[in-house]
Amino acid sequence: MSQAVPPLLSVRPSRALVDEKFSVLVENLPPGCPVTIRSLYQSEDKDFWEAYGHYVSNHKGTVSVSEDISLGGTYTGKEAMGLLWSMRPIPGSRKGLRLRKKDTCAPMLVTISVYSGHGDVRDQAPLASALVERWHVAPGVQRIEITEKGVRGTLFLPPGPGPFPAMLDLWGGGGGLQEYRAALLACRGFASLALEYLKSNDTKPKGLDMKYFETAFEIIRSHPQVIPDRVGIIGLCFGTLMTLSLAAECPTIKPRCIVCISNIHSKSNENTIQEFPQEIPEKYNKIHMMEDVVVWRDMGLAVLEVGHPKVKVGNIDCPMLLINGTDDQNWPTVEVASDIIKTMREAGKESLVTRLDYPDAGHLIEPPFSPHFRAANFMLHGTKKKVMMLWGGKTKPHADAQEDSWKKILSFLQLHLYGAPSLKANL
């Protein structure tokens, strides 16, 4: 009696960087066989995340996730990477989870399995499975903890002698030190410093001192493997406010280019960017609560409308890339982008701005293939209060925005930081 050999599941490459695609192939199924392909990942916080798609094998008994169409599951359609970006916490998990890698030097281990049928597969044994590694660092990338001159951050250096162009990487109001985007930028040839400027365990909001950022920028600029006049800044959310402020109002920091994701440009008062995350909500009581979820978007609109002080972006002299999602529920970032462009137009510098608006994407536009969360837990900085914040976005368009914007960020940075743009007049 012949013992059936189960189908063969292969994922290539089995070890990849997190912004690289993989091909998932199942072979040796019976023809026309309904199967479920499922991904499972246990985060560093021990939560389980999963995604799955429903497929039917062809006459040769194969299913190719890159070529075939998912008929149901956490994603549908032809989606090579749906098994990653459509991940969400398994049923019964804690609420409001967000997936962010803390240890950037170890890979994510994702199990991809194939099951028979289109029903609930969680109690079934898989027909076959494979293990995939997703890395934030490439071999040879150096990770250096920075604690000099009072600056706290992590520097990632690409392999090789350099010299390299560099990036200052600023995250948002959640605070702490998120390294994963800087690590990826180093894999792509940019020395990158992820800067901690809002300590997550501060009980009182600290004033944000321009000097701190100047020192950080100087640390990058003076690194022996960095080219001093090819340093850019990338920021998301509150980090955009910092990025724009540094480029516009800080005389010693002259970035070669800036990338602003989910734009915010309103300051708490004319002269400082202090205590913004806490002050604004108190001042403007237009925060909505929708079924226990905090929505800041309308407050942001009110801030814009009343002409609250904002960064003088008209002083910015370098190319800027503005990336926003139209379904951003945390801040009216698209309206902010329009306001920035209006100001730049008035200053005659509209040609410096490239604007990317992504329909139905939310606030947290992160490196590609990371899961989307419409709402997630958020610790208001400087308080111990945890709320469920609505970030917005619909999963598939948000995933597209992440994939597309990352490609465009890399080509923008390559153009301005690697290329040697000539002084051709854009008249």
Add this chain to the structure above:
Amino acid sequence: FNLWAVRAVRAVRVSSIRPAPLLTATPVRTLVDEQTCIKASFLPSNHPVTVCARMRSDEGDLWQSFAHYNSNSRGTFDLNSDLSVGGSYSGCEPMGLFWSMQPAPGERDGLRLRKKCVESPYTVHISLLEGHVSPNQEPVKELAAVTAERWYMAPGVKRQEIRQNGLVGTLFIPPGPGPFPAMLDMWGMGGGLPEYRSSLFASRGYASFCLAYVGHKDLPGPPNTINVGDSYFQAAFQFLQDHSHIAADKVGIVGLSYGCYLTFHTATLAGVKPACLIGINGPVGSSRELLRVNAFSFMTLLSLKHILCILQILMKPLVLMQLEEITCPLMFVVGEDDMSASSIENADLIEETLRAAGKSHLFTRLSYPGAGHLIEPPYSPMSRASFWAVKPKKREMMTLWGGHPAPHAAAQEDAWKKMLEFMELNLRPKLTASVLHVKAKRQ
């Protein structure tokens, strides 16, 4: 025209220092039998450069290769499409930097690259150097670099040392529930326990058991003779069939050099029913005489081939009987420049024997001009000759394996692909509609 626009244009400064060119390898972590694309950009246009690859073996020896390229008018080049105009290889060779590696000048003689520890990767440093240079000439200017990892094991593959029932070997099991088709994997008379082919098979979905039979500390008797008999190989095959993760009727055998003889011999033993056989550059006869050290004391650089030819003529009747009994598909891989075994003659012998027995449909020959004895997994460097320890160790001799780098590399790449296809065909039968229909009708 307005003043503000001029100001904006002037603001785009030209840097006084240019960034280093960008050198990339994609993907940067691969299995040893996978390709990686090496590209460079942001070079000056039509500019001569050298790409150099360096890595250390498990023993600490430095292996390296280099090739000369010219960037195109856009300042880029791509090993997938551009031509090397000099160095360790020439022409369009996407993986040339890997297979053309040789020991660096000053390293020990007679080296052969074999991975001892399959759980760690080879770390290959790939550099871009200014101009068409040799990496060992001073001074060289490094423009950029990238580090690639080459792995012999995919994530999730399990490695188990097997020391039971007298068996000495290592078992590799793919991830997943199984049951898996499997291969019994044997190497040549150099002895020891090379694991790297088995770990790659497991990374491709085949459980694989590499078996030691000579020259291993855990085997009985003196290390310079084979002290295990037929029952040992029967037990090894049985071990795979009995394993809970392995499909009992989907077990094949593969062997290189003397392991090839053992492959065919084991296939004819009682109770052994392999699903397929693969032999690489091996003899189809054996004699106890072969194993005595004295036989080799005359042979400094003389190839083993001539000795074996003589022995085969003496051995003929014994050999014929064995091969006739084979009942499963058999693939035989020949390096036509094999200086260690008379592979072509052996292949002819097998083909003739099977034809006479009415079994030519079982036989597949892959023949590679310019390839030597050691046809190993692809993109690995080759050694035309190396020190081969014939015990006792003091009598180490330089053995000529044969083969020339480019054709040998092509043979390794092609043979591996075809071996995997052969295994796929015989160990993982496709459940086509017609097969299911026949099955259904029978019920």
